[in-house]
Amino acid sequence: MGRIGVLLLNLGGPDQLEDVGPFLFNLFSDPEIIRLPFPWLQKPLAWFISTRRTKLSQENYRQIGGGSPLRQITEEQAEALEKQLRTKGHEAKVYIGMRYWHPFTEEAIARIKRDNIERLVILPLYPQFSISTSGSSFRLLQRLWQEDPKLEKIEYTVIPSWYKQPSYLQAMAQLIAQELDKFPNPDAVHVFFSAHGVPKSYVEEAGDPYQQEIEECTALIMQTLDRPNAHTLAYQSRVGPVEWLQPYTEDALKELGAQGVENIAVVPISFVSEHIETLQEIDIEYREVAEEAGIHHFCRVPALNTHPVFIQAMVDLVEEAVKNPSLKLSQVTQMKKKVRMYPQERWEWGMTTTAEVWNGRLAMLGFLALVIELITGRGLLHFVGIL
Numbered sequence: 271m272g273r274i275g276v277l278l279l280n281l282g283g284p285d286q287l288e289d290v291g292p293f294l295f296n297l298f299s300d301p302e303i304i305r306l307p308f309p310w311l312q313k314p315l316a317w318f319i320s321t322r323r324t325k326l327s328q329e330n331y332r333q334i335g336g337g338s339p340l341r342q343i344t345e346e347q348a349e350a351l352e353k354q355l356r357t358k359g360h361e362a363k364v365y366i367g368m369r370y371w372h373p374f375t376e377e378a379i380a381r382i383k384r385d386n387i388e389r390l391v392i393l394p395l396y397p398q399f400s401i402s403t404s405g406s407s408f409r410l411l412q413r414l415w416q417e418d419p420k421l422e423k424i425e426y427t428v429i430p431s432w433y434k435q436p437s438y439l440q441a442m443a444q445l446i447a448q449e450l451d452k453f454p455n456p457d458a459v460h461v462f463f464s465a466h467g468v469p470k471s472y473v474e475e476a477g478d479p480y481q482q483e484i485e486e487c488t489a490l491i492m493q494t495l496d497r498p499n500a501h502t503l504a505y506q507s508r509v510g511p512v513e514w515l516q517p518y519t520e521d522a523l524k525e526l527g528a529q530g531v532e533n534i535a536v537v538p539i540s541f542v543s544e545h546i547e548t549l550q551e552i553d554i555e556y557r558e559v560a561e562e563a564g565i566h567h568f569c570r571v572p573a574l575n576t577h578p579v580f581i582q583a584m585v586d587l588v589e590e591a592v593k594n595p596s597l598k599l600s601q602v603t604q605m606k607k608k609v610r611m612y613p614q615e616r617w618e619w620g621m622t623t624t625a626e627v628w629n630g631r632l633a634m635l636g637f638l639a640l641v642i643e644l645i646t647g648r649g650l651l652h653f654v655g656i657l
């Protein structure tokens with residue numbers, strides 16, 4: 271097959287408490303995370319929100335040892351994948367590109383260029399696609415490709431999402447079964463899938479396929495598990511005042527407690543590594559909520575990390591992508607239904623998102639001019655000195 275580069279995309283997390291502020295600033299500076307009508311507002315708002323959130327977030331990271339384990343685990347996954355690909359006879363090199371913290375995606379691309387990689391598989395470590403995760407990383411890569419003609423030489427292919435991959439489903443089912451079997455009556459345990467949420471508008475207005483992929487993935491895992499357990503899907507980690515996908519994990523736990531459920535196994539479903547939302551939010555916060563609601567036996571299914579069947583899933587994905595290298599970065603978002611990424615500033619003619627945004631902006635300016643004229647009795651041209 272020749273020499274293959276594999277670029278693993280991930281979100282990144284602060285390595286130590288001092289990193290929390292700048293990490294949050296990077297995250298909230300991303301228009302795929304906070305979608306604003308005015309791009310010039312992005313950085314000031316990112317500064318404002320990250321400054322306000324830093325203390326709370328630092329406290330959460332303090333509870334899990336003072337930093338995110340994401341870098342370490344992703345490095346172990348990369349190492350295991352590279353080793354497994356080499357064992358299978360591929361001359362492979364695996365790179366890590368984080369979106370909001372070290373090692374940044376830009377650093378990974380610089381290393382890929384330096385190593386003269388000619389064939390690259392881009393594999394996000396998110397099984398399901400969301401505008402806010404894989405979509406954001408693809409958007410960044412697309413920009414890097416546009417800015418650097420040397421990257422054109424790399425023959426790359428993108429794996430947009432892979433939640434149906436059989437070895438992935440198998441690995442998830444194995445981990446769940448292992449936890450269920452620790453209970454005296456495994457079939458009576460409620461399997462509780464907790465996915466990271468996104469604002470509802472992402473799905474309903476921007477066409478993010480995330481919710482549909484999460485629902486389908488949950489059904490496929492239950493099918494692979496092939497046990498009679500009841501199950502629930504809910505969404506966690508809501509940030510800010512807008513409505514996110516429902517039901518919220520906290521409410522769903524309370525509801526189950528009220529129904530008399532006493533044993534549950536919580537399955538983190540939208541991410542493949544332990545991180546703050548498994549170690550702090552589920553293991554500490556939701557465990558407390560569950561106990562208060564009368565769910566006395568609460569266990570959490572571990573994240574996949576370097577589970578050998580999961581590493582095999584990644585090997586299969588890479589081999590498949592190398593055999594059928596067709597998907598380009600620009601095709602990915604269009605392929606995923608009619609996903610609307612955050613509008614870019616490059617003008618496109620026709621009934622495009624860019625046109626819609628500019629129509630909206632001009633309409634708002636027109637309306638503002640009208641209000642000023644109604645209040646002052648003078649038009650805008652007067653104020654700019656033309657009349």
Ligand SMILES: C=CC1=C(C)c2cc3[nH]c(cc4nc(cc5[nH]c(cc1n2)c(C)c5CCC(=O)O)C(CCC(=O)O)=C4C)c(C)c3C=C
Pocket residue numbers: 281282283284297302303304323327338339340396400402403466467468469509540541544545546547
């Ligand atoms: C599939 C996984 C994830 C989705 C979807 C997602 C969307 C999303 N997240 C925020 C806000 C925050 N996310 C934060 C950390 C964080 N998020 C994910 C995964 C998804 N996010 C990961 C893996 C991590 C890093 C965890 C770590 O161990 O460091 C944070 C920072 C932590 C905190 O302060 O709570 C924020 C904030 C939004 C707004 C969003 C969708 C729009």
Ligand SMILES: [Fe+2]
Pocket residue numbers: 466507
């Ligand atoms: Fe997040």
